[in-house]
Each structure stands twice: as C-alpha cells, then as structure tokens.
Amino acid sequence: MNQEILAQYRQEVHQHLTEELLPFWENRCVDRTHGGFITHFDKDGNDSGEDEKSLIAQTRTVYTFSAAHRAGHGDGRYADIARHGVDFLLEKMWDAEHGGFYWLMNRRGEVLIDEKIAYGHSFVMYSLSEYTLATGDPRGLEYAQRTFDLLQKYATDTHYGGYFEMFHRDWTLKGPGAAGGDRKTLDVHMHFMEAFTTLYEASGQEIHRRKLLEIIELLVRKIMHPEYGTGIPQFWADWRVAPQIKFDIVWGWDRFSEDGFKSASEDNTSYGHNVEFAWLLMHALDVLGIAYDEYRDQLLKSYDHAVAYGIDWEYGGVYVEGSHAGEVYDREKEFWQQAEVLIGMLDAYRVYQDEKYLKAYDATHRFVFDHLIDHRVGEWKPLLTRQGESIWTHMSHSWKVNYHSVRAMVQSLIRLDKLIQRQAESV
Amino acid sequence: MNQEILAQYRQEVHQHLTEELLPFWENRCVDRTHGGFITHFDKDGNDSGEDEKSLIAQTRTVYTFSAAHRAGHGDGRYADIARHGVDFLLEKMWDAEHGGFYWLMNRRGEVLIDEKIAYGHSFVMYSLSEYTLATGDPRGLEYAQRTFDLLQKYATDTHYGGYFEMFHRDWTLKGPGAAGGDRKTLDVHMHFMEAFTTLYEASGQEIHRRKLLEIIELLVRKIMHPEYGTGIPQFWADWRVAPQIKFDIVWGWDRFSEDGFKSASEDNTSYGHNVEFAWLLMHALDVLGIAYDEYRDQLLKSYDHAVAYGIDWEYGGVYVEGSHAGEVYDREKEFWQQAEVLIGMLDAYRVYQDEKYLKAYDATHRFVFDHLIDHRVGEWKPLLTRQGESIWTHMSHSWKVNYHSVRAMVQSLIRLDKLIQRQAESV
Numbered sequence: 001m002n003q004e005i006l007a008q009y010r011q012e013v014h015q016h017l018t019e020e021l022l023p024f025w026e027n028r029c030v031d032r033t034h035g036g037f038i039t040h041f042d043k044d045g046n047d048s049g050e051d052e053k054s055l056i057a058q059t060r061t062v063y064t065f066s067a068a069h070r071a072g073h074g075d076g077r078y079a080d081i082a083r084h085g086v087d088f089l090l091e092k093m094w095d096a097e098h099g100g101f102y103w104l105m106n107r108r109g110e111v112l113i114d115e116k117i118a119y120g121h122s123f124v125m126y127s128l129s130e131y132t133l134a135t136g137d138p139r140g141l142e143y144a145q146r147t148f149d150l151l152q153k154y155a156t157d158t159h160y161g162g163y164f165e166m167f168h169r170d171w172t173l174k175g176p177g178a179a180g181g182d183r184k185t186l187d188v189h190m191h192f193m194e195a196f197t198t199l200y201e202a203s204g205q206e207i208h209r210r211k212l213l214e215i216i217e218l219l220v221r222k223i224m225h226p227e228y229g230t231g232i233p234q235f236w237a238d239w240r241v242a243p244q245i246k247f248d249i250v251w252g253w254d255r256f257s258e259d260g261f262k263s264a265s266e267d268n269t270s271y272g273h274n275v276e277f278a279w280l281l282m283h284a285l286d287v288l289g290i291a292y293d294e295y296r297d298q299l300l301k302s303y304d305h306a307v308a309y310g311i312d313w314e315y316g317g318v319y320v321e322g323s324h325a326g327e328v329y330d331r332e333k334e335f336w337q338q339a340e341v342l343i344g345m346l347d348a349y350r351v352y353q354d355e356k357y358l359k360a361y362d363a364t365h366r367f368v369f370d371h372l373i374d375h376r377v378g379e380w381k382p383l384l385t386r387q388g389e390s391i392w393t394h395m396s397h398s399w400k401v402n403y404h405s406v407r408a409m410v411q412s413l414i415r416l417d418k419l420i421q422r423q424a425e426s427v
Numbered sequence: 428m429n430q431e432i433l434a435q436y437r438q439e440v441h442q443h444l445t446e447e448l449l450p451f452w453e454n455r456c457v458d459r460t461h462g463g464f465i466t467h468f469d470k471d472g473n474d475s476g477e478d479e480k481s482l483i484a485q486t487r488t489v490y491t492f493s494a495a496h497r498a499g500h501g502d503g504r505y506a507d508i509a510r511h512g513v514d515f516l517l518e519k520m521w522d523a524e525h526g527g528f529y530w531l532m533n534r535r536g537e538v539l540i541d542e543k544i545a546y547g548h549s550f551v552m553y554s555l556s557e558y559t560l561a562t563g564d565p566r567g568l569e570y571a572q573r574t575f576d577l578l579q580k581y582a583t584d585t586h587y588g589g590y591f592e593m594f595h596r597d598w599t600l601k602g603p604g605a606a607g608g609d610r611k612t613l614d615v616h617m618h619f620m621e622a623f624t625t626l627y628e629a630s631g632q633e634i635h636r637r638k639l640l641e642i643i644e645l646l647v648r649k650i651m652h653p654e655y656g657t658g659i660p661q662f663w664a665d666w667r668v669a670p671q672i673k674f675d676i677v678w679g680w681d682r683f684s685e686d687g688f689k690s691a692s693e694d695n696t697s698y699g700h701n702v703e704f705a706w707l708l709m710h711a712l713d714v715l716g717i718a719y720d721e722y723r724d725q726l727l728k729s730y731d732h733a734v735a736y737g738i739d740w741e742y743g744g745v746y747v748e749g750s751h752a753g754e755v756y757d758r759e760k761e762f763w764q765q766a767e768v769l770i771g772m773l774d775a776y777r778v779y780q781d782e783k784y785l786k787a788y789d790a791t792h793r794f795v796f797d798h799l800i801d802h803r804v805g806e807w808k809p810l811l812t813r814q815g816e817s818i819w820t821h822m823s824h825s826w827k828v829n830y831h832s833v834r835a836m837v838q839s840l841i842r843l844d845k846l847i848q849r850q851a852e853s854v
Contacts, residue, residue, distance in 0.1 A: 218585065
C-alpha cells in the first residue's frame with residue numbers, strides 16, 4: 001500500500017523537479033550581461049525588472065545549482081551555472097577592504113546596502129561549501145572558511161554565547177531595536193547550524209565540528225522552548241525572550257502590524273521552522289556521526305508539535321504560526337514552510353516509522369502539488385489562503401528564489417528513494 | 428603628614444626600580460647566543476641553568492622592558508632589549524603552520540611543549556601591544572592582532588560564552604580534567620581583560636573594545652562571587668563553579684595536595700587576584716573612557732575584602748588565600764600578591780580617598796621593602812613565611828620572572844607621583 005503511494009510521490013516530485021523547477025531557473029536566471037543571477041520573476045515567470053541582486057538570492061541560487069548537480073541532475077550544466085554565480089559573489093559582492101559580503105546590489109553590481117548581515121553570511125558558508133562539494137572548485141571552501149573566521153571574530157558574543165547578527169560594513173555592531181544589534185534570533189542560529197554542517201562536511205576541520213556542536217547545544221538548550229521544544233523567534237543578547245519585532249533589514253515578509261510588532265510577540269512559533277530545525281539537526285548529526293537518539297526528545301517535540309497543531313488536516317499544508325502550547329494564530333499557507341515540512345516529515349517517518357508522519361507528508365504534498373505549484377510556469381506561489389487561493393502571485397523575488405522549493409524536491413527525492421528501497425527490501 | 432610618607436615611598440620605589448630591579452634584569456637576561464631571554468636565576472642572581480624558555484617568561488620580559496621604556500626609564504636601552512625579545516618570539520616561538528605561540532622551548536629555541544595555552548597568549552597580546560605603544564615598531568601590534576583573531580576563532584565558547592583555555596598545537600581542544608579542556612578560569616579571563624585593554628589602547632579598533640567590554644561584563648557577572656564580589660578560581664564550561672584542580676600545564680606553584688586538589692576547592696579566593704582584578708578593571712575603564720562609578724560596587728568589594736581579611740596588620744603584607752566570606756586559609760606571603768596589592772591600594776586610595784587603603788598600602792610596602800626584596804641581589808624572593816622568613820629562595824624561574832615586581836614599581840611610581848602632586852595642589 002505505502003509502496004504504491006511512495007512511488008506516486010516520487011514520480012510527482014521527480015517530474016516537478018526535472019521538468020518544471022530546474023528548467024524554470026536554468027532558462028531565465030543567468031545574467032550574461034552583468035554576471036550573477038536575475039532573481040525577480042512575476043506570476044508568469046517573466047523578469048519583473050527589480051534592479052537588485054541580494055546576497056541571499058545570489059547565494060541560494062549557487063546552492064540550488066550546486067546541490068542539484070551534486071544530486072546527479074543537469075549533466076554538468078548546473079555546475080557551470082553555479083560557477084557563474086560564484087564568480088559574481090567573489091568578484092562583486094565580496095568586500096576586499098573589510099571582509100565579508102555586501103547585503104544588496106543593483107544588477108550591474110553596484111552596492112546598494114553595504115551592511116554585513118549574519119543571515120546572509122550563513123548562506124555564503126552553506127552555498128560555497130556545497131559548491132566545493134559539488135564541483136571540487138576550492139574557491140568555494142576558501143571563501144566559506146574566510147567567512148566563518150570573520151564571524152568568529154566579529155559576530156560571537158563572548159559574554160552570553162551565540163552570535164550577534166547585524167553589522168555595519170566595517171563589522172561594528174548596529175544599534176538596538178529595529179537595527180537589530182541587541183537581538184539574537186532562532187533564524188540566524190538555525191541557519192548557522194545548517195551552514196556549519198555543510199562547511200564541516202566540506203572541510204573536515206575540527207574547529208568547524210566544534211562550533212557546529214556548540215550551536216546545536218545552544219539551539220536545543222536556549223533557543224527551543226524549555227517545555228514544548230518549539231522555536232522561540234527572538235531573544236535579547238542575554239537570552240531572555242524578546243518580543244518579536246520587525247528589523248530594518250528583512251529577508252522575508254513575516255506579518256507584523258504597522259508598528260512592526262506581532263500581536264502575540266512573546267508566544268509565537270513557526271511550525272515550518274520547527275520541522276526545518278529538526279531535519280537540519282538530523283542531517284547535522286549524520287555529518288557529525290552522532291546518533292539521533294542523543295537528541296530524541298528534541299526531535300520528537302519538533303516534529304510532533306507540527307503534526308499536532310500545524311498540519312491542516314482539512315485543506316492540507318501547514319499553517320504559518322501559532323502559540324507554543326498549540327493555538328494556531330495564522331492559517332495561511334506560505335511556500336517555505338510547506339517545503340521544509342515535506343523534507344522533515346519524510347525524515348521523521350524514515351526514522352520513527354510512525355504512520356502519522358507519512359500522513360502529515362501526504363497532507364502537505366497534496367497541498368503543494370495541487371495548489372501551491374504553478375505547473376504552468378514551473379515555480380511555487382509564495383502565499384495562499386488556507387483553502388489554497390493565491391494571495392501573493394510572484395514566482396520569485398530576492399527572498400523567495402529557489403532554495404526552499406528546489407531543496408525540498410531534491411531532498412524529498414533522496415528520502416523517497418530510500419523509503420522505497422527499504423520497503424522493497426522488507427517485502 | 429601623608430606628603431612625607433608618600434615622598435618616602437616614592438624614594439624607596441624609585442631607588443629599588445632604577446638601581447636594583449631594572450639593572451638586575453638588564454645585566455643578565457639577554458641571551459646573545461640563542462636570542463630571547465635567560466629567565467632562571469638562583470638566590471644569588473646567578474644563572475641557575477634550567478634549559479628552558481617559556482612563553483610566559485619571554486613575553487613578560489618583553490612587557491617589562493617595553494613598559495619601563497614607555498614610562499621613561501633606560502634612555503632607550505630597554506627598547507632595544509624589548510626588540511631583542513620580540514625577535515625571538517616571532518622567529519622562534521611563533522608556529523607558522525598552525526598559528527599561535529609554542530608554550531615551552533629549550534634555550535636554543537627547540538620546542539619542548541608545542542601546546543597552545545590561552546594564558547600564555549594573553550601575555551603575547553599584552554606584551555606585544557605594550558611593545559608597539561612603547562617603540563612604534565608595528566610588528567608587535569600585528570602579531571597581537573593575529574593572536575587575538577586566533578583566540579576568537581579557536582578559543583571562544585559560542586554556547587556558554589567566555590573562552591576555553593587549553594589546546595593542542597593545532598588548536599583542537601584538550602581533554603577534560605587535568606588537561607583543562609573542560610574548565611574556565613578567573614586567571615585566564617582576567618588576563619584577557621588586561622591584554623584586550625592594552626591591545627585596544629594600541630589599535631583603537633572597535634572589535635577590541637567590544638570584546639574587552641564583553642569580558643569585563645563576563646568577569647563581573649559570572650566569575651566574581653555574586654555576594655562577596657571575590658574571584659572564583661575555576662568553572663565548568665557552563666559557568667557552574669568547579670572544584671579547583673591542578674592542571675597538567677602550570678604557570679605557578681599554587682599549593683595543592685598530592686592528588687591535585689585544594690582542601691577548600693570550592694570556597695577559595697585570592698586576595699591578590701581580587702585586588703589585581705580591581706586595578707586592572709580601573710585601568711580598562713580609563714582606556715575605554717568609562718567612569719569607575721559604573722562598577723563602583725564591584726571595585727569596592729574587591730578592595731575591601733582584601734583590606735578586611737587579606738592584609739596582615741601584624742606582620743605586614745597580604746596573605747595567599749581564604750574563603751569568600753573571609754576566613755584566611757593560607758597566611759604565607761607570595762611575591763606576586765604583594766606586587767598587585769601595592770598598585771591596587773594606591774588606586775583605591777587615589778579614587779576613594781579612604782585612609783584605610785593607604786594603611787593597607789603601607790603594610791604591604793613595608794613588608795615588601797623590609798622582607799621580600801633581596802636588596803643585595805636586586806629582585807624579590809618568591810615565598811616567605813607569614814613573619815617574613817624565606818621559604819623559596821630563587822630570584823627567577825619561568826613563571827616568576829619580572830612582570831609582577833617591575834610592574835608594581837613602575838605603576839606604583841606613576842601613582843605615587845599623582846598622589847604627591849594632588850596633595851601639593853591641595854595645600
């Protein structure tokens with residue numbers, strides 16, 4: 001029974017990845033004029049013309065093509081596209097004077113925002129390490145390591161632990177409040193875990209392993225809710241929970257009120273983030289050679305909270321966010337949470353073999369394939385109503401791009417193949 | 428009245444520094460054969476022949492001659508001696524492969540212990556920054572900054588804050604227990620504060636200022652006793668108090684039982700360390716441009732605990748150590764605590780103008796000048812009984828050398844001159 005449904009998932013995922021998603025990007029993102037990638041496309045997949053290149057979009061696209069190449073797709077063409085992106089990163093976005101990468105440029109490669117944002121640098125390390133793993137080009141790992149070294153020097157908080165996140169061009173810390181210099185976030189620390197994992201995979205260096213272990217412990221002991229194991233979005237420097245505010249520098253369109261506050265700003269967690277954290281933690285443990293059992297309690301809490309409260313069992317998909325105890329605040333369906341829940345539920349099912357995880361995968365998979373993906377154009381819509389009607393319609397901008405959608409398909413395919421093989425062997 | 432006694436102190440200090448102490452070192456420590464410094468002298472000031480050069484002794488001697496030159500002594504000769512020591516540090520003790528400085532060599536410059544010890548690197552930063560401030564030679568600051576960068580990369584604990592302290596040559600963390608890889612100490616963190624202060628003074632860089640502010644907060648909030656404000660010697664990585672143990676790598680001869688434990692291993696504080704911490708904190712605040720009042724409570728607790736329990740009002744001098752609440756455990760008189768109490772009590776008197784501090788200075792000054800200094804030879808004895816009889820007799824070894832004795836005289840002279848000038852102006 002499961003064998004059939006798994007095979008069907010696999011077929012859908014493979015077809016979407018190879019016939020819709022990767023061709024969407026291959027056919028339109030390479031900027032032959034100015035280098036790097038075009039990453040703004042409207043609902044029909046046409047260049048929507050925004051004159052910007054963001055550190056996140058450039059690095060994520062390097063990641064996308066590197067990871068797709070490493071997973072065996074593209075017959076070498078994706079390695080070339082990744083290299084094209086790395087050239088732009090190193091030649092245009094790297095700040096040779098102060099070190100680190102600029103946050104935002106126009107398409108010609110002129111700096112618009114020269115600040116050094118930790119979130120962006122997590123994707124520098126992640127994408128450049130993946131690029132070297134995929135292609136063997138040593139430049140990726142070299143600059144990933146230089147970025148790691150800069151963060152250890154300028155971003156660590158040697159009083160309370162963890163990392164500061166928002167810096168001026170010269171790595172002096174930005175001010176408090178919306179400038180973000182006095183806050184620490186789940187988002188940045190989780191993506192550092194993700195980045196250090198791939199950096200360690202590429203380098204094998206003990207220091208990368210050690211900092212990865214430290215940030216895993218930090219996430220589990222301080223950033224996850226002590227009772228529910230759910231992610232707490234924002235903290236003060238000393239790890240007291242901070243009310244969630246909107247920063248001047250944004251990389252997503254989280255919903256805030258006009259004054260930049262959340263209505264439930266101190267009791268708010270994202271189901272998608274929690275599941276993403278859990279599968280990224282499992283992946284980190286795989287790379288580290290540590291058994292999942294060491295973090296069994298955390299992993300189960302992350303997955304089960306999403307299954308119990310985040311999955312929409314009526315319309316499918318996963319909600320945006322809710323309280324730590326379970327009450328759902330926002331029932332809309334954003335693209336990236338769906339992507340992360342797909343991978344995470346396959347991991348949970350693979351390891352804990354509880355059918356509820358496969359049911360949660362199914363509910364999300366169906367919502368993604370039946371409502372979220374625009375099969376006509378090839379990419380995912382950014383935001384739908386609970387029932388699946390479009391709210392936002394663009395196919396890509398600086399913060400959406402391709403990292404969540406392509407990774408979800410590449411990684412789901414790998415996991416579905418494993419599950420199918422295991423079922424075949426157990427027959 | 429005070430004017431007379433201050434003038435007498437000044438005369439004694441000046442004479443000892445310029446006619447005994449600095450000549451002692453100038454006349455015998457420069458190793459013209461192998462470079463660097465000879466730092467082992469017996470009770471008569473003769474080379475006692477130990478075939479070792481330690482990172483601490485080499486850096487401290489660089490500090491000593493740099494600081495003496497900067498304070499106006501030696502007519503330029505001390506700058507030359509400091510440069511001679513820096514040459515050896517950079518040419519022989521620097522590990523070009525892994526970065527950082529070896530812990531111990533023989534006199535010919537062959538490595539005996541290649542481990543990277545944070546305590547030694549604190550004196551690298553301190554001495555090389557002082558050297559550049561004194562001479563203008565940029566090599567000092569360059570290597571101080573490289574050392575700072577290495578520590579930020581390899582030594583910080585990004586989970587709990589603070590710094591790990593004991594590393595193998597390649598900066599992988601040493602094991603637990605006596606290897607020291609699982610502990611954090613007052614000693615290292617206090618000397619990092621001292622080193623970052625002079626590094627920031629020399630560089631003016633925001634990152635050095637920021638890390639100095641972080642370590643000050645860490646010391647005051649986590650390392651000092653929450654009630655008594657006294658220093659707690661050892662912690663686990665997560666800042667729970669750890670029983671004080673003896674490490675495999677030592678830089679002093681603290682008294683432990685045969686099995687490496689203290690009898691009062693979890694309730695033990697050093698009067699000398701506490702006063703050293705207080706005056707180093709005042710100096711850091713001066714360099715940072717922050718008012719002492721920001722840390723008034725901490726400063727007064729540090730000074731007053733030593734005055735109330737540490738000073739030997741009968742025989743003079745300061746005891747070795749006791750409980751946080753006040754009970755004295757060890758009434759012997761070691762050289763370095765006397766040195767630090769001299770500077771600290773002059774600072775306390777200068778700022779708070781309470782005569783008790785001048786009395787504590789007097790008790791220590793008289794003990795030092797009447798018992799501790801061997802005026803015949805020119806240096807300080809290492810350890811006396813409470814009453815002032817010699818226990819150990821050597822004039823120098825790898826851990827004693829000249830940093831405490833010369834610094835106490837250079838810094839006391841500066842402070843006495845200020846006090847004398849203030850009194851003269853107030854008449």
